[in-house]
Amino acid sequence: MTHDPIAITGVGLVTAIGIGNQEYFDGLLSGHNGVTSLADRTDGDVTPDENEPVDGVWVGAPITAFEPKKYVRPRKALKVMCREIQIALASAHLALEHAGIEGPLTDDGALSPSRVGTVYGSELYYTPPADLVDSIRSSVDESGEVMLSDFGAAVRRDVMPLWMLKFLPNMPACQVSIAINAQGPSNTLVAADASGPNALAEAISYLQRNLADLVLCGSSGTRIGALRLAYHGDLPTVQRGERSLEHTAVAHGREACGVVGGEGAASLTLEPLTRAQQRGATVMGIVSSIASRFVAAESIRSGTYSGELHPKHSKGSAPALKLAIQATLEQADLTADQIGAVVSHAVGELGMDQAERTALAETGINAPLVAPYASLGHTGAASGMIELATAALITANNQVPPTRNADLAAEDCFLQTPQFLKQPHVLALSQTCEGAATAAIISQP
Template sequence: MPEHRIVITGAGVASAIGLGHQDFFAALLRGDSGVRSLADRDDDGPTPPSGRENDGLWIGAPIVGFDGKQFVKPRKALKVMSREIQLAYVASMMAIEDAGLDSVFPAAESDTDSAASDDNAVKFAPKDIGTVFGSEMLYGPPTELAEAFQKCLDDDGAMDESRFGEAAMRSVMPLWMLKYLPNMPACHVGIAINAHGPNNTLVLGDTSGPAALDEAISCLTRGIATCMISGAAGTRINATRLNYRNDLP
């Protein structure tokens, strides 16, 4: 099999020390830290009780100042995007713009329909574009299911699991699960750029990002795509993760 030269042509970052790779890199050079009190967060996530803002326990690296409405199009897609999915989508669009492909995507079914009118411009058929993302298990806040669980209580206040199916149908948004499926970052990006090539998600914890990049390289090497969008998203400071307690070793 002939060797393929593979290059990264664009980068996008949505992080606690910068939105966009230029701001991110500048923050790295300055030695900025994204770790701060969770009292500073503005994403509706859990914040410390009054008086404990700086006790050293309620700390994390929240992304402050991010508003998905400024970046995600169409806006109605936000209804089925958790914050992690929004951030993955935004970082992908930044990378596409950085690569100079924002005039090429969404890919056209034929060159005559292409958004790029220059005959010398790069053009991709939808089947030649793929997306691979690394992700974690994405969790919604417990409050989203609170009403459904309350309807499962019997007269004695005990939980009756047999009621949950009917209660959830009446209390939970029908598309609720789409907000938290780990494969949705790759799906939303693929739909946005009309990518019909490989679409995959690797859920491998902290190694998900590098694994996704390696898989994207593999797709290019095997010749099943000529352009890959690859990335990763996750969080450790949403309400469900902060409430989870595992057994100590």
């Protein structure tokens, strides 16, 4: 069965280098740097002491200009939204505005609420330490030890009853649906860095099965939350050495220096091309193909998975990326030389970045790379969707942005200066540490 092509008609981004698609893309083109000291963060999470060195966990790319009250209605709903949910909702509103759609939807409008779907990529959301401080303090005995047997009762007494709703992974899709009155199919995909692309694949299926006329899909994430940093050891913390702050986030680096955390959210509005044209929408790009593959990373197969700077076995999976790229080329009936640019998923981890370069070389793709990580840090579950949004903006603007710190990249990497898009197809990649990989081709209409 042939399907109407799927058009991207709206893009919404909330990032460390810009809020809104134009501000974000201009930031990429100008080489704007979002990496700074977490002393500059505005989300209320932990910050370094005044005289503490800015290294390791204190280096990050926070969103400093975000005003949640501008996007959340009613404002009392903020009480049940963590930071990641707030920025997801903001990105959704920006995408709808960009697509020329006013919300909330009504039954007598041009777009029926029952025909609008929402699907979001997500991850585990961690509470800021401040939420639990009172409970911890009241559980400390006379010797200064935390009595875990007292902690449960303290939490029930000190933490607000709706606290858990702030951190459930399915709440971005839920809150977006409520905010815009979308009553169509809704789902949440939790697949680490690949969450966003998997959400895109799900959204496309809604449209192709005629379950919806328009789907809002996106993802949000962070790698600078204090409790996440304390709990996870999946990626090495950045070690600055003699590097300046602006040179810490390096994509496809020649040497290992660790991963800079960031935060962000992105949303896309998707609809069948014919419908988009009928309502006079501006089409940013066409989703020509998307594929997901899994081949376990070497560190998973060997049982030596760690967050060390120089692990014994590598993360990421060149075979999975290669299979995903080949599948997208086949689905779109394209050859490698028809790819005009690649939006890279490089995150500053040597093994994962090398896996991507290997997969590109083995599939014959020799297009310039754009690595948003170098400007935004690693945004977790948001990263894959931000890369897809970047691909759509490249096709819409016919420009390939540069990548910051390209002079520190490996020799076999094609990070280049700004240029016009020479072929009408952009490949967006994503992968997880464990070996999941996605590839999508966004084409000019």
